[in-house]
Amino acid sequence: MIAQSQNIPCPVCSTGIPFDTKQLMMGVQFACPNCAASVGLAPESKELVQETMEKLEAAKGKTSK
Amino acid sequence: MPKVTNREFNPNFSKALDIESLISAPLVAVSKANVVMAQGQTRFLLEYCFKKNGESYEPILIQMALTKPVIDPGKAAVKAVAASAPGVMPVVEAVEATPAIPQSMQMVTTHFTLPLLTIVPLNSLAVEKVNIDFDMEITSVASKPSGSANESNNTITDRKAQLYGKVSDSGSNSERGSANQSKTLNKIKINLNAATLPLPAGVLTIIDIYTKSIQAVPTENKPEN
Structure with a gap:
């Protein structure tokens, strides 16, 4: 399920593209609801995003304790 | 390193406070x-999400891939024109023509950069909703004058009720049985529902600024092997 709160503007038509970061890391491409463009994470940035998400989860764990 | 021991949480329920x-x-x-x-x-x-560059912070950028269909208009057939002397109208002869390239649609991938903070789900770190439910046992009721000093000169002075109470220990009350049933009349059930904003306005503005600045920047496509 895609979290509707997160979206990025389409670089072609500026319509908001809803996306989920975890699915983005898995290589899923998210299509613009207005035009036929689709946006995905480039493979070279996957590791960086994955590391950041792990750190975010760790920070959430620290805060909840 | 100091030794931390687990202490039991013993709240002081006996102390009465105002509501x-x-x-x-x-x-x-x-x-x-x-x-x-x-x-x-x-x-x-x-x-x-930022890297420090001297005195300022610069956002860490990630590479995104944008795939969109592009229509190739193709090429119409062009007839060969025979060379003629200057000033003389050329004579078109239908002898040779380059073949027409039909219209086609291709998927083109473009790379653009995006600040990392725009895809990190930061709002999940905030307290979303709070439900607090407790019984308050009223210990005393007082009243105090409300309003400013000027208003107190009036003959009719408003007085504001002030409730004092303590958090009710409902478990022990039920054990007491019917002898103290009258005490339950002095109880108020308090149910609080509070929700917080997803993110502070400043953080939202920063994210909004970076999100709006998305511009597709074409990079060199590496030849596929």
Whole structure:
């Protein structure tokens, strides 16, 4: 399920593209609801995003304790 | 390193407080918890989504791939024109023509950069909703004059009721049985529902600025093997 709160503007038509970061890391491409463009994470940035998400989860764990 | 021992949580229920303090105490605690979380978010943003460059912070950028269909208009057939002398109208002969390239649609991938903080789900660090439910046992009722000093000169002075109470220990009351049933009449059931904003306006503005600045920048496509 895609979290509707997160979206990025389409670089072609500026319509908001809803996306989920975890699915983005898995290589899923998210299509613009207005035009036929689709946006995905480039493979070279996957590791960086994955590391950041792990750190975010760790920070959430620290805060909840 | 100091040794930390687990201590049992023994709240002092016997102390009576005014109703405002009893209600506001858990809300203040939630607010403080949100401040701690906001500080954690800011620290996280500066540490992992920005890199320090001298005195300023620069956002860490990630590569995104944009795939969109592009229609290739193709080429119409062109007839060969025979060369002629200058000033003389050329004579078109239908002898040779380049073959027409039909219209086609291709998927073109373009790369663009995006600040990392725009895809990190930061709002999940905030307290979303608070439900506080407790019984308040009223210990005393007082009244105090309300309004400013000028208003107190009036003959009719408004007096504001002030309730004092303590958090009711409902478990022990039920054990007492019917002997103290009259005490239950002095109880108020307090149910608080509080929700917080997803993110502070400042953080939202920063994210909004970076999100709006998305511009597709074509990069060199590496030849596929």
